[in-house]
Amino acid sequence: MDLGPLRDSRDFRLLFGSGMITMFGTFLTLVAVPLQMKELTHGSYLAVGLVSVAEFVPMVVCGLWGGAIADALDRRKIILYTEVGLCVTVVALMVNAMLPEPQIWVLYVVGALSAGLGSLQRPSLESLMPRVVRHDQLTAAAALTSFRWNLGAIVAPGLSGLIVIWFGFAAAYGINVATFLFSLALLWLVKAPPQSEDAPPASIRALVEGVRYAVGRTDLMGTYLVDIAAMVFAFSTALYPFLADELGVPEAQGLFFSASAVGSLIASVTSGWTSHVHRHGLGVVVAAIGWGAAVALAAVMPTVWGIFACLALAGAADMISGVFRSTIWNQTIPDEFRGRLAGIELLSYTSGPMLGNARASLMGQLGGTRFSLGAGGLLCVGAVVAMAGLLPRFRDYDARTDEHAVRERARREAHAGAET
Template sequence: MLPRLLRHLSLDLSPLRDSRDYRLLFGSGVITMFGTLISMVAVPYQMKELTGSYVAVGLVSLAEFVPMVVCGLWGGAIADALDRRKIIVLSELGLLVTSAALMINAMLPDPQIWVLYVMGAISTGIGSLQRPSLEAVIQQVVRHEQQSAAAVLSSLRWNFGAIVAPALGGLMLTAWGTASAYALDTLTFVLSLVLLWRVRSIPPAEDAAPASLKSLVEGVRYAIGRKDLMGTYLVDIAAMLFAMATALYPFLADELRAPEALGLFYSAAAVGALIASVTGRWTARVHRHGLGVIVAAVFWGVAVALTGLAPNVFLVFVCIALAGAADMISGIFRLTMWNQTIPPELRGRLAGIELLSYASGPMLGNTRASLMANFGGTRFSLSGGGVLCVAAVMALAALLPRFRQYDARTDEHALAEKARRQTEAEATA
């Protein structure tokens, strides 16, 4: 009994073992995520040091919103129309340049606030162009039955960086300043490019639609026509909008008289998510992915609400970790649904729409959290947002029965994509 339980909780490494391109993408992701997450701590920290304003910190996320929306949708269109490897490599080069610009600004005697906003917006735009191609490539280089395992591994990669990088970033910021954090981020992009250059070319299909407004509309129509997909987007947006509050962490650390704990707060969600990822083999046995997303989103909201009530650093860390675990389970189920049901010729455009759902929510959520904190304080914003999150998710669950009842064993789109992949594998065998 115990060996069987441990086997279900163990990590499935088959995508790494079976796919060379996935190994290269995975390694690149580990390296890049490490530097990016250090910068994620450095930007709000530097803005707080320069302005001391809740609103100024929250507006960093708001400045990134429009580039994310525009470039995310366009990135999905070009992912289906152009060589996905080329898009990924060129975008990585652009991200290297923006990170270097932040480093140079931080080294100035009088760092400019506007640079943080502008470079944040540009880097978000470039990252949003890249992300649909990255998501679409995973579907192509990993077998259909391994998509759930790949989702867990991708989560593990993110969480490994999200645990180590913010804690290290917090130490670097206090010891050597923000320029050192941006310098390390720049270096990681150089190393990542070496790996991405070795990924094989992944050209579009011969009959691929050119990137255009028409192709974008086609992708949006497909998404709107799939109520189960709309559920994955709307529930995640609601959860992040009402309960995401990482912009408040610098202020929460000050209120607890523990500024040295800032990096730990940013790492806490990843600790919980890492545990969920490492023990996530059981997720491959779940077929009711929509219901799984709903339950996980509710737990996320409850954990954030409890964070606002936690009286000390230890309990804050625990609550944020529980929230991170719930968010990760939700992410695994959503990614599995997407990669197992969306046709490859639409995967890039739908990845662009997915990006809007899981990226716009945190951006707007941090702005919401900052405004609520400006009105009622840090803890009011955290607990109030968590309660609003639970209410919104429950309402959406009631309004979206197709999403709530989704079952991968009987869903027509999942069965069609599985059959297509089997036919393709037999043709190339």
């Protein structure tokens, strides 16, 4: 693994450490809220599902607006203020859990607020990356960020579940509050420069300008469209419980859910080679085809471990695709658009899995679990191949010669020379 960004950038180390701590605390709440809702409603599937529904609209609206304010205001301050807000929401959950009769409506309201604040924060966090990491280390930084996420996705949920069961909901929320306070201390030490004084104010017009910029660049549109196609056609976690039941091993569904994160973690740890790749568009295409093919192959596997291996391979391919997509974004998008484009990215990789599970459920209802899994994977491969043919600028993207990458690299070198 290329650890250059951690060695060379103090601010990246602080952001990386803050993310590790916050991730653990966030998983505590992600596990505790549905469990508490299930307990308070005596096992209502509808009540638990409505928590995600309550979070969806704030996530979409605040994701777009978060991108606009990330380009207009001081990103470091946005991150700090939203981190404080997220901490307050968990305090509210903790106080509610300590009441003799915890209120159900609090879980819905706080869940919506938390989703909105998180979506406001994320574009600023992502658009801060090119400011704290050298241009030639952005691929390595993306791989390290993916490693942090995948490690947390494997370890944190299990630990969170044990903490909730052993110590209760209030204690779990209290630990999350402590992680937010620790994270705030690290974020406070970040010294990233503020926005320029001539940055455009946050407005609907600014949002429209960001969309126009994205649409005007087919290489960027390729990253969004390929990701959405891969998720819509091949994301199928809704099928895992049914797949485990068909195999007669219902407890295996936990393995299926963790397989993608295991594959992604392995790919992250061995990702040093990605820093030597320059044809990132082609890399995204090949990785997305690998993702779809692995999902299709899982549909014909007769054993639990065969399916696990295929899903892990799919997770590894998805991680590589994500690294190359992130590299294209960070190496080519001008700083004045980075926040708004991060908001668009947020929508692309949050809506895709939701639509994918809806597609998987519908096809599963019509043709069965294996049909839905296999057909989805093959549709993904076909869609990605078609987009590679229709979007030559995306397919042929080369960081060494692309006009946007060359311009951004020259701008950053000039800025670094002026500082020294």
